[in-house]
Amino acid sequence: MSDVTENRAAERDGRAPHTARGEAQREALARAAYQIIAESGFEGLRTRDVAARAGVNIATLHYYFATKEDLIRGVVDLLIQEFATFRAPDQPPLEEMSPSEGLRSELEDVRYQIKARRDTYIVLFELYMRSLRDPQIREMLREMDAGWRGHLESLLIAGVDTGDFSSDLDIHTTSAVLIAFSKGMAMQLLSDPDSVPVQSVYDEIARLTTARDSS
Amino acid sequence: MSDVTENRAAERDGRAPHTARGEAQREALARAAYQIIAESGFEGLRTRDVAARAGVNIATLHYYFATKEDLIRGVVDLLIQEFATFRAPDQPPLEEMSPSEGLRSELEDVRYQIKARRDTYIVLFELYMRSLRDPQIREMLREMDAGWRGHLESLLIAGVDTGDFSSDLDIHTTSAVLIAFSKGMAMQLLSDPDSVPVQSVYDEIARLTTARDSS
């Protein structure tokens, strides 16, 4: 009767729960959908299976999410939450790292998560594909990407300030490269974890932030 | 390691057509499926729609492709064929370019195609996602990727030989970085064509092949 610690994301769509129990059910359903997407993609997402996995009747699912689309938006909320929360363990808090260590940590994080949270990345890529056709999801992911980009850029700026990174670093270009590279590497690792020599690749990428000889 | 360019069409699966007209019908169906996947993803792929778009009866589709899976393999064949064939126009033939020009051209090509052949890339990424669950498709894409990697690496080796690229270039690492970056950038451009400052990003990437200061 006092476990009201859940976040209130997703209150915008579908039918909003009014009690703590309802809120928990709603999240359980979104999480079930999340897992099924990870296992079988959107193609394999059936509302009935989601309900069954959450241990409720199909009608109960529709009590919380008016439509399948609503449910999927609930999954996006979950994913955003997930990306905001997790970091590779055994890493010092970001505040205590130098910018170059921070960048490395950032990349390490992708690599760690692709192993430890494979599901998260599969769902993320499924959503990227879906966002090509669904403006609502496109907007949600765009926001998420913007957050990531902003974080990277402030890290790069800090690095330039401290002298960790080359002073003539083009912030926008570099962040674009880093993001593109991260996404691509994530996709590679998803397909085949051994297809990328991760350590040396990271070294290579790190070079992009160092001083350049000529222009 | 050098039989990548052959075209083994679709003789292996389902029912093989015996006439030229039959072969054309088969391809028309696969192409229709291809377009629908580009528009609506695998989620939106309905055999009836494919048949309708190809202007034939649904039973006729099943005459050429026993199952939906067969049809999808037909789409993969089409895609592989497409990637083997197309290059950005107004480019000198690869043989006449220096390795560094060739690399640049390679990257330019991705960028050009993502605009001119958006469909191709959407289908490709849809297939990458599907390959996570479908071993048969995984194998087909792995071959395709291996071909690409091989091509890139021979380009890099040639560049080291001619002195275009740094002599201490790690071929494997660099090709891995280039592929990861290309895939990630393709995905970025697919979502939002303006999200990547393409020229400066290419310049940055080109730096990876130049001499390093030993750090």
Add this chain to the structure above:
Amino acid sequence: MSDVTENRAAERDGRAPHTARGEAQREALARAAYQIIAESGFEGLRTRDVAARAGVNIATLHYYFATKEDLIRGVVDLLIQEFATFRAPDQPPLEEMSPSEGLRSELEDVRYQIKARRDTYIVLFELYMRSLRDPQIREMLREMDAGWRGHLESLLIAGVDTGDFSSDLDIHTTSAVLIAFSKGMAMQLLSDPDSVPVQSVYDEIARLTTARDSS
């Protein structure tokens, strides 16, 4: 044969409210159902919509009406009440009219109400159709019709007594014709208000009560 005007409300079915507020809620719900039937027929009657229109929870509806059938009986009660109450405005009270004026007024009333209370007639006809399958509703409507018939017949008898109507008038036949005609005209007017030249039709009908030439 003379207890037609009593109002046995809804005390028989389901759960009876015990307070004035409860009684009001109950009627509000029946009225909401009434409106929805008028708009969408029985086909379109959903308990949830009824509850929503009455501004209460679906569970509250079931507190007042155990089942949907109960609710519908509540609607019939409302309808009977309505027919007992309304008359066209600007008409002198029935007691002050001559029988022939009374008859005319009766017909006028149908015409007036079909315009002013379209809903009432739609619900009435919906109930007539439903009564073909639902004995309970059949009985309720039969009572209502008997009341109407009795009223008409006493009007006709009075007219014969006063000499307004032909002395050889067959009371039963004439009331049957008048009722059949009224229902049919109501249905016509419901479908298309301009399909009946009302005034001349009334004149024609009035002739039925005048002397015959013995043929």
Add this chain to the structure above:
Amino acid sequence: MSDVTENRAAERDGRAPHTARGEAQREALARAAYQIIAESGFEGLRTRDVAARAGVNIATLHYYFATKEDLIRGVVDLLIQEFATFRAPDQPPLEEMSPSEGLRSELEDVRYQIKARRDTYIVLFELYMRSLRDPQIREMLREMDAGWRGHLESLLIAGVDTGDFSSDLDIHTTSAVLIAFSKGMAMQLLSDPDSVPVQSVYDEIARLTTARDSS
């Protein structure tokens, strides 16, 4: 292979059958729907039951009628066909009757059919109610009614010509009264076959066509 004697009504809606067998199936389905509506009204119309009664799979029903609405239009077609075809038996052909006999026969017909073809009238009234909300059905019924009205009016005109009917007969008014009366009587007889003393009522109605004393 030569029983192509069916009518081609209903080819406009849904998916049109291409073979004689298909045409027969289509009609069988519409007829099954017709019967179920007669038994349980639109409220009780379930596509599954229709398919079951026609002895086919539910998917087969949708092969012939894209939607439930389409199916209902098929029922209207059937009904119109029915009304165009049937007349009370043991009646001389219309051409050999005098107009007054023809009118009587017309009324008799309603009475006969309400007994012999109760279903037809129930479905008709169900459709009248539905037409209040469905413009497409409204139009179809309006046409049917116009046909009936036209037929009645030509009968009345013929009667005036032959002297069977009063020369100052108002054709439009009389046909309106006759139609309204017929519909109303049909509804009465549907509810309770004994509620109308049919013979004397017909005599009464016949009077409307005879000469009038004053105006």
Add this chain to the structure above:
DNA sequence: GATGAATGAGCATTCATTCAT
């Protein structure tokens, strides 16, 4: 009295696939 949560049974419709012709 009133409500949020929950459900069993059902509903129109879809979809890949089959088969006789």
Add this chain to the structure above:
DNA sequence: AATGAATGAATGCTCATTCAT
């Protein structure tokens, strides 16, 4: 080589009703 007809098994969603609070 092609098609009209047919189907089993879903599929997303609805609806009247129940129950604990």
